[in-house]
Amino acid sequence: MSEPMIVLRGVGKTYHRGRPPALAGVDLEIAAGTIVAVVGESGSGKSTLGKLLVGLATPSTGEILVDGKSPEPVSRRRKGRERPAQMVFQDVYGSLNPSQTIGFQLNEVYRAAHLRASRTERTAAITALVERVGLRPASDYLSRRSDDLSGGQRQRVGIARALATDPRVIVADEPTSMLDVSVRREILDLLAGLRTDGVTIVYITHDLLSAGYLADRVVVLHHGEIVEDGSPDQVLGDPQHPYTQKLAAASPGLQLELANGAAAAQTEEEND
Ligand SMILES: Nc1ncnc2c1ncn2[C@@H]1O[C@H](COP(=O)(O)OP(=O)(O)OP(=O)(O)O)[C@@H](O)[C@H]1O
Ligand SMILES: [Mg+2]
Numbered sequence: 001m002s003e004p005m006i007v008l009r010g011v012g013k014t015y016h017r018g019r020p021p022a023l024a025g026v027d028l029e030i031a032a033g034t035i036v037a038v039v040g041e042s043g044s045g046k047s048t049l050g051k052l053l054v055g056l057a058t059p060s061t062g063e064i065l066v067d068g069k070s071p072e073p074v075s076r077r078r079k080g081r082e083r084p085a086q087m088v089f090q091d092v093y094g095s096l097n098p099s100q101t102i103g104f105q106l107n108e109v110y111r112a113a114h115l116r117a118s119r120t121e122r123t124a125a126i127t128a129l130v131e132r133v134g135l136r137p138a139s140d141y142l143s144r145r146s147d148d149l150s151g152g153q154r155q156r157v158g159i160a161r162a163l164a165t166d167p168r169v170i171v172a173d174e175p176t177s178m179l180d181v182s183v184r185r186e187i188l189d190l191l192a193g194l195r196t197d198g199v200t201i202v203y204i205t206h207d208l209l210s211a212g213y214l215a216d217r218v219v220v221l222h223h224g225e226i227v228e229d230g231s232p233d234q235v236l237g238d239p240q241h242p243y244t245q246k247l248a249a250a251s252p253g254l255q256l257e258l259a260n261g262a263a264a265a266q267t268e269e270e271n272d
Pocket of ligand 2: 173
């Protein structure tokens with residue numbers, strides 16, 4: 001078997017001494033090209049896990065490898081250095097600069113990661129990126145400022161910006177929670193499509209229903225520890241840990257979806 005894309009061994013994170021750790025003794029391996037949903041209630045350590053993967057936080061204990069290397073702390077990063085993992089944030093509004101055009105912002109990020117690319121190569125790459133995230137034709141978007149875009153379009157730009165550095169891993173932290181329900185599924189489908197290009201996705205969410213929709217695997221965090229880990233069918237359909245059972249019971253949409261799934265299976269059986 002090939003090496004996993006992400007490895008955590010005994011990873012702990014304590015922000016303040018004397019307080020309970022945000023993560024405690026997390027062991028996790030994620031195969032390349034997988035979409036893993038990390039679920040759990042507020043404060044369970046989901047974003048902390050994401051930040052550790054991209055180098056926005058450093059572990060207090062244990063070891064993390066992304067594509068075989070420890071994530072480099074963001075503060076120590078130099079231009080042109082590889083960045084195996086990139087984050088897509090919940091708050092697209094706060095993470096794009098409203099006074100600069102989309103083209104300018106993507107160009108800056110792309111250039112920092114591809115120091116040798118010529119201007120022509122950059123323009124071609126950015127055009128391809130913008131179209132890859134579904135903003136077509138790119139010429140309609142590159143000269144616009146983020147203020148002129150809808151929330152869904154902005155989140156697409158956020159994903160394009162993450163992709164501009166050719167990451168092997170994308171950590172998407174609640175990427176749809178600020179969007180209208182009508183565009184949420186589009187963004188999830190866009191993320192799902194990246195798997196075809198071999199990108200590994202860590203999808204952080206409160207929303208078990210979307211976790212079941214998108215992920216190959218669901219990891220449940222509770223007080224900084226993994227309490228359950230398996231396929232969406234196992235973890236969401238037949239949760240074993242009392243905490244996961246509580247989470248699932250508190251997700252009425254999930255109950256409905258599971259009931260529909262069971263009803264559909266029943267009908268299929270009857271028709272056989
Ligand atoms: N920068 C920080 N400094 C101090 N404590 C922090 C910091 N970031 C997170 N914490 C604490 O670590 C714990 C886990 O936080 P984290 O943000 O990882 O949770 P989460 O599961 O992402 O929650 P939410 O669903 O609300 O986003 C919480 O108790 C939080 O208060
Ligand atoms: Mg969070």
